[in-house]
Amino acid sequence: MANISIRNVSKSYGALNVLQPFSLEIENGEFVVLVGPSGCGKSTMLKILAGLEPASGGQIFIGEREVTDLAPGDRDIAMVFQNYALYPHLTVRQNIGFGLKMRGTDKTEIDRRVDDAARILEVTPYLDRKPKDLSGGQRQRVALGRAIVRQPQAFLMDEPLSNLDAKLRVHMRAEIGALHKRIGVTTVYVTHDQVEAMTMADRVVIMQGGLIQQIAAPDELFNNPANLFVAGFIGSPGMNFLNAELRDGQLTAFGQQISLPRATTHQGPVVVGLRPEHLTLGEGPVTFRVRPTLVESLGSEKYVYFEAEGARITDGEDGKSKGLIARVSHSGTLPRNEEIRLGFDPAQLYLFDFKTGERL
Amino acid sequence: MRRTFAQSLALYATVIFTLLMILFPVYWLVVTALSTTNELYRLPPTFWPADPQWDIFARVWAAKPILMWLWNSMLAAVGSVALSMLVSVSAGYALSRYSMRGGATMGLFVLTAKMLPATLLVIPLFSIFSSFGLIGSLWTLVLAHSTMIIPFATWMLKGYFDTIPKELEQAAMVDGCSPIGAMVRVVLPIATPGLAATALYAFVLSWADYAYARTFLVNSPDNWTANLGITTMQGEYVTYWNDISAASVFIALPIIAIYLFLERYLVGGLTAGAEK
Numbered sequence: 001m002a003n004i005s006i007r008n009v010s011k012s013y014g015a016l017n018v019l020q021p022f023s024l025e026i027e028n029g030e031f032v033v034l035v036g037p038s039g040c041g042k043s044t045m046l047k048i049l050a051g052l053e054p055a056s057g058g059q060i061f062i063g064e065r066e067v068t069d070l071a072p073g074d075r076d077i078a079m080v081f082q083n084y085a086l087y088p089h090l091t092v093r094q095n096i097g098f099g100l101k102m103r104g105t106d107k108t109e110i111d112r113r114v115d116d117a118a119r120i121l122e123v124t125p126y127l128d129r130k131p132k133d134l135s136g137g138q139r140q141r142v143a144l145g146r147a148i149v150r151q152p153q154a155f156l157m158d159e160p161l162s163n164l165d166a167k168l169r170v171h172m173r174a175e176i177g178a179l180h181k182r183i184g185v186t187t188v189y190v191t192h193d194q195v196e197a198m199t200m201a202d203r204v205v206i207m208q209g210g211l212i213q214q215i216a217a218p219d220e221l222f223n224n225p226a227n228l229f230v231a232g233f234i235g236s237p238g239m240n241f242l243n244a245e246l247r248d249g250q251l252t253a254f255g256q257q258i259s260l261p262r263a264t265t266h267q268g269p270v271v272v273g274l275r276p277e278h279l280t281l282g283e284g285p286v287t288f289r290v291r292p293t294l295v296e297s298l299g300s301e302k303y304v305y306f307e308a309e310g311a312r313i314t315d316g317e318d319g320k321s322k323g324l325i326a327r328v329s330h331s332g333t334l335p336r337n338e339e340i341r342l343g344f345d346p347a348q349l350y351l352f353d354f355k356t357g358e359r360l
Numbered sequence: 361m362r363r364t365f366a367q368s369l370a371l372y373a374t375v376i377f378t379l380l381m382i383l384f385p386v387y388w389l390v391v392t393a394l395s396t397t398n399e400l401y402r403l404p405p406t407f408w409p410a411d412p413q414w415d416i417f418a419r420v421w422a423a424k425p426i427l428m429w430l431w432n433s434m435l436a437a438v439g440s441v442a443l444s445m446l447v448s449v450s451a452g453y454a455l456s457r458y459s460m461r462g463g464a465t466m467g468l469f470v471l472t473a474k475m476l477p478a479t480l481l482v483i484p485l486f487s488i489f490s491s492f493g494l495i496g497s498l499w500t501l502v503l504a505h506s507t508m509i510i511p512f513a514t515w516m517l518k519g520y521f522d523t524i525p526k527e528l529e530q531a532a533m534v535d536g537c538s539p540i541g542a543m544v545r546v547v548l549p550i551a552t553p554g555l556a557a558t559a560l561y562a563f564v565l566s567w568a569d570y571a572y573a574r575t576f577l578v579n580s581p582d583n584w585t586a587n588l589g590i591t592t593m594q595g596e597y598v599t600y601w602n603d604i605s606a607a608s609v610f611i612a613l614p615i616i617a618i619y620l621f622l623e624r625y626l627v628g629g630l631t632a633g634a635e636k
Contacts, residue, residue, distance in 0.1 A: 052530050073536035085527035089549045102536035146535070 002063030009058030035197035036207035078147035082159040086131040117149040228357035241312040254288040273350035279326035284343020393605035429589035437566040439502035444509040452517030474511040496580035520554030556625035
């Protein structure tokens with residue numbers, strides 16, 4: 001186990017910068033998740049850390065040792081790949097023991113450690129099978145076994161759960177968390193799934209366009225997002241955003257003047273953020289009337305979609321925007337197009353700079 | 361889904377027709393070998409000789425140095441396969457895995473050698489080989505056949521390596537392999553079907569050659585290959601087609617044996633299980 005120090009590591013292909021200078025100190029035994037949309041540079045950073053891609057600049061230390069120019073096999077790290085990358089021509093036992101064999105470990109020692117790893121990951125009955133005879137979850141366990149058997153300084157995981165179905169993913173997420181607690185190896189985990197990031201990480205690094213947006217613990221990210229991108233990325237459903245005008249501590253939004261409880265000297269246009277779960281049905285410190293355009297029922301909860309002046313609506317996953325969202329506790333029926341009242345506490349509003357998107 | 365009777369009929373008819381197309385020449389070769397000379401020129405032709413001349417094989421084997429011809433063909437083919445595989449595996453792997461300046465152009469340029477007919481290359485090859493004093497040696501065939509095999513084999517293997525996920529080598533390198541070690545220990549074992557298919561292609565190409573052998577070896581009877589040897593059995597005034605057919609059967613046998621041997625390696629799908 002070791003701490004990892006990434007100092008100003010960058011990557012560019014010709015004129016194309018895929019990774020802006022990236023610095024991160026990872027504590028010994030820490031579980032750090034790099035998260036962001038496709039193409040944000042998170043996988044590139046992980047490959048540089050593994051030595052599978054050369055960095056264009058910067059330094060990497062694992063423990064006290066500089067590894068920037070070392071081959072992957074000399075860095076004493078283990079990696080779990082998205083597609084598992086199990087050797088199809090070898091049995092599970094040979095797959096798990098491959099790294100030890102490459103390092104010239106004694107045969108009986110390999111057997112002992114493979115058996116230990118197999119027991120921890122509950123793959124002992126499959127040791128003599130080939131990867132093609134295993135299910136997705138079993139393959140993922142074998143890939144983890146190949147990583148833990150070497151007792152490396154650090155684990156690097158590149159979207160290890162994204163090939164699994166939803167139920168298995170939740171299960172394996174918990175298993176990886178438990179495994180990390182059990183063996184306590186420093187782990188860098190890459191995912192595009194904010195739920196994985198929030199549930200597994202000690203600290204989350206949010207990236208976009210090759211640039212770190214924020215590094216913080218999961219709750220801190222949720223409660224204190226540094227900018228519009230982080231605020232919109234973390235949370236499900238995502239934060240509502242409205243363009244509004246701020247004058248002398250008075251905000252004009254939802255057709256009314258709202259007094260902000262926190263003092264701010266900022267004047268002019270701002271972006272207001274409000275989490276869907278901070279909206280309540282009925283009266284609140286601030287109340288406004290809307291006609292829902294769509295109501296989605298999750299049983300005890302409803303997602304109420306509505307429109308409001310100044311709403312900044314980004315297209316959803318299906319390419320269609322459904323409007324602003326309120327996530328309210330309500331088990332009855334809410335008729336569409338019938339006016340309802342929604343309330344919120346202005347203390348729970350987030351304000352962002354209109355031009356830079358930085359939190360005010 | 362169950363097939364209807366008409367679909368089954370069409371399917372079997374197609375299979376039988378295809379089989380007939382492929383097997384008829386082989387059958388006719390055997391019939392020609394077993395027929396007497398008179399029977400061969402009879403019209404309408406007989407589809408099975410009245411008195412099969414089974415002893416023809418022994419007679420031809422005794423009269424002609426067939427074993428030596430086969431041995432020479434084998435040496436040339438094995439040498440060509442070995443040399444061309446050595447080059448094609450390295451080149452195909454490099455084209456598949458490493459992006460280099462002008463790599464794609466270079467890859468395509470390699471193929472232009474394949475576009476030229478063998479007869480066009482005979483003359484320059486002859487002059488090169490004679491300046492090295494190689495004319496009459498089997499090395500001429502190994503080198504000449506390799507020039508035909510390598511371009512196509514390189515592309516066959518590149519295509520096969522492209523189907524093997526890069527993550528397998530990356531995993532091997534994280535596990536402590538060098539880039540060459542990852543190729544030898546992980547990629548090549550997985551690529552066995554591709555290697556077998558390419559080796560077979562190379563072997564058949566070399567085995568079937570006549571033009572190069574005729575040009576480079578004609579004055580060295582001890583180095584004649586099977587194809588070259590057989591053509592010398594054609595007489596100026598009389599040709600015994602039954603003798604030639606019997607010799608041809610001997611020459612076809614090794615190829616059939618090699619197909620049967622390599623068939624189990626030609627099955628794809630070995631990478632199943634590497635990924636989800």
